Amino acid sequence: MPFETTVQVRFGDIDGAGxxxxxxxxxxxxxxxxxxxxxxxxxxxxxxxxAEDRGIPVVDISASFSAPSVLGDIxxxxxxxxxLGTSSCRVxxxxxxxxxxxxxxxxxVVWMSLTERKAKPWxxxxxERISAGLVEQTA
Amino acid sequence: MPFETTVQVRFGDIDGAGxxxxxxxxxxxxxxxxxxxxxxxxxxxxxxxxAEDRGIPVVDISASFSAPSVLGDIxxxxxxxxxLGTSSCRVxxxxxxxxxxxxxxxxxVVWMSLTERKAKPWxxxxxERISAGLVEQTA
Amino acid sequence: MPFETTVQVRFGDIDGAGxxxxxxxxxxxxxxxxxxxxxxxxxxxxxxxxAEDRGIPVVDISASFSAPSVLGDIxxxxxxxxxLGTSSCRVxxxxxxxxxxxxxxxxxVVWMSLTERKAKPWxxxxxERISAGLVEQTA
Amino acid sequence: MPFETTVQVRFGDIDGAGxxxxxxxxxxxxxxxxxxxxxxxxxxxxxxxxAEDRGIPVVDISASFSAPSVLGDIxxxxxxxxxLGTSSCRVxxxxxxxxxxxxxxxxxVVWMSLTERKAKPWxxxxxERISAGLVEQTA
Numbered sequence: 001m002p003f004e005t006t007v008q009v010r011f012g013d014i015d016g017a018g019x020x021x022x023x024x025x026x027x028x029x030x031x032x033x034x035x036x037x038x039x040x041x042x043x044x045x046x047x048x049x050x051a052e053d054r055g056i057p058v059v060d061i062s063a064s065f066s067a068p069s070v071l072g073d074i075x076x077x078x079x080x081x082x083x084l085g086t087s088s089c090r091v092x093x094x095x096x097x098x099x100x101x102x103x104x105x106x107x108x109v110v111w112m113s114l115t116e117r118k119a120k121p122w123x124x125x126x127x128e129r130i131s132a133g134l135v136e137q138t139a
Numbered sequence: 140m141p142f143e144t145t146v147q148v149r150f151g152d153i154d155g156a157g158x159x160x161x162x163x164x165x166x167x168x169x170x171x172x173x174x175x176x177x178x179x180x181x182x183x184x185x186x187x188x189x190a191e192d193r194g195i196p197v198v199d200i201s202a203s204f205s206a207p208s209v210l211g212d213i214x215x216x217x218x219x220x221x222x223l224g225t226s227s228c229r230v231x232x233x234x235x236x237x238x239x240x241x242x243x244x245x246x247x248v249v250w251m252s253l254t255e256r257k258a259k260p261w262x263x264x265x266x267e268r269i270s271a272g273l274v275e276q277t278a
Numbered sequence: 279m280p281f282e283t284t285v286q287v288r289f290g291d292i293d294g295a296g297x298x299x300x301x302x303x304x305x306x307x308x309x310x311x312x313x314x315x316x317x318x319x320x321x322x323x324x325x326x327x328x329a330e331d332r333g334i335p336v337v338d339i340s341a342s343f344s345a346p347s348v349l350g351d352i353x354x355x356x357x358x359x360x361x362l363g364t365s366s367c368r369v370x371x372x373x374x375x376x377x378x379x380x381x382x383x384x385x386x387v388v389w390m391s392l393t394e395r396k397a398k399p400w401x402x403x404x405x406e407r408i409s410a411g412l413v414e415q416t417a
Numbered sequence: 418m419p420f421e422t423t424v425q426v427r428f429g430d431i432d433g434a435g436x437x438x439x440x441x442x443x444x445x446x447x448x449x450x451x452x453x454x455x456x457x458x459x460x461x462x463x464x465x466x467x468a469e470d471r472g473i474p475v476v477d478i479s480a481s482f483s484a485p486s487v488l489g490d491i492x493x494x495x496x497x498x499x500x501l502g503t504s505s506c507r508v509x510x511x512x513x514x515x516x517x518x519x520x521x522x523x524x525x526v527v528w529m530s531l532t533e534r535k536a537k538p539w540x541x542x543x544x545e546r547i548s549a550g551l552v553e554q555t556a
Contacts, residue, residue, distance in 0.1 A: 046211035072185035324489035
């Protein structure tokens with residue numbers, strides 16, 4: 001079952017037209033990725049960045065917007081890993097509200113040493129846990 | 140008992156020195172005020188702004204920072220109304236983490252008609268509910 | 279000659295790893311789009327949104343990151359319209375610093391009535407000015 | 418003559434009521450402080466944070482809002498140091514637009530070692546340049 005988390009659309013997310021200013025969705029995505037790592041993969045971002053000197057910079061990302069979101073909406077963000085490379089992972093995030101689809105994002109992140117600024121192979125535990133959620137394996 | 144809500148320090152809240160970039164605290168405060176209105180005063184921001192054409196602009200605000208917050212901290216935000224005028228309210232918000240005080244904010248908000256851009260008297264239900272939480276009355 | 283504008287990487291754009299937090303690039307892009315409309319297409323965002331009841335919501339967007347940006351970098355953003363539909367436009371934005379490529383974004387925006395929330399045909403003046411910058415026509 | 422810089426109100430700064438969401442003013446202030454340090458005090462934030470391991474965290478801040486700002490406004494931010502301590506400085510920032518006053522902020526910053534997280538005495542060159550702008554000295 002794919003990982004899900006929720007985020008509430010706040011006053012500060014809304015633009016002059018009364019809908020979510022789209023750059024805010026990328027902040028929400030980043031928070032959802034934090035939740036995914038902490039909740040499903042067993043590694044919180046504080047430990048990752050501070051204790052383990054690792055980060056997951058985004059190499060590329062795309063987003064497709066289907067319907068706008070308004071103030072107060074509780075968005076469900078579903079995170080699904082699509083493919084897993086030696087040090088990269090392609091991830092899909094779908095945002096919905098009360099069953100209505102809002103947007104889909106796909107992105108590639110890389111497991112990286114922060115001090116060396118160099119890609120590193122995923123550690124075995126993370127590899128195993130990400131693999132467990134891969135779409136092809138749940139299919 | 141004062142109203143409490145929580146907010147998690149996210150990667151996007153952190154500056155290059157590894158601590159919360161202080162303007163983010165004002166966004167957190169605004170979200171906490173949303174929670175206070177929805178949770179304690181019975182009026183969510185969507186209804187307030189869209190259906191009732193009302194807002195609560197900030198007239199003045201001050202913040203005093205005691206200790207920094209880092210990635211992953213779960214901050215408790217305590218909201219206490221201090222004084223209540225005809226159309227204004229002075230509010231204190233205290234941020235803490237695991238019992239350690241982080242910052243205190245005080246601000247004055249005004250109950251305002253959005254289309255008229257004019258202060259209005261608090262409606263009776265809001266007045267009653269804010270009054271119930273006033274510090275002098277709980278003292 | 280394609281439209282260019284600049285944006286400075288500020289302290290608030292930087293993450294805990296000392297580089298631009300990527301959601302900030304989408305805010306920078308949005309500001310660059312404002313500059314393009316005001317500077318090259320003759321329509322500032324205030325007039326567009328307030329007086330003309332029009333907006334240009336993003337339907338889809340992709341970004342590909344080549345090199346990180348750090349505090350103080352002055353980024354050059356180059357805006358090139360790629361294709362022009364009846365009410366849509368596909369735009370490419372390239373970010374560079376001192377000649378070094380940083381990222382490329384491509385997005386589709388739609389000319390929309392804000393009150394009707396419906397796509398509208400581009401007005402003739404905008405169509406003409408966007409057309410003048412189309413890559414295929416400059417090729 | 419006090420230091421002045423400008424900042425443009427962008428689409429992303431505006432809330433659902435069509436005016437600047439007030440937490441954005443603190444981001445604008447921080448950018449104006451960067452400009453003040455680089456332009457009047459001879460020390461850019463990149464050098465300060467990266468090469469010199471120094472920062473200027475905000476200890477306390479207050480803001481008083483007089484009139485709202487809207488999309489497209491070019492705000493003039495005037496920075497005036499009020500008092501200068503061994504390692505602290507009290508600064509006033511006034512925001513205006515076409516001569517109309519919008520808001521005033523006052524804050525205390527501290528010259529701090531980032532790795533030690535400890536206040537340090539202002540270096541002589543900074544002390545001298547800040548002193549040159551002190552209000553009591555220009556009075």
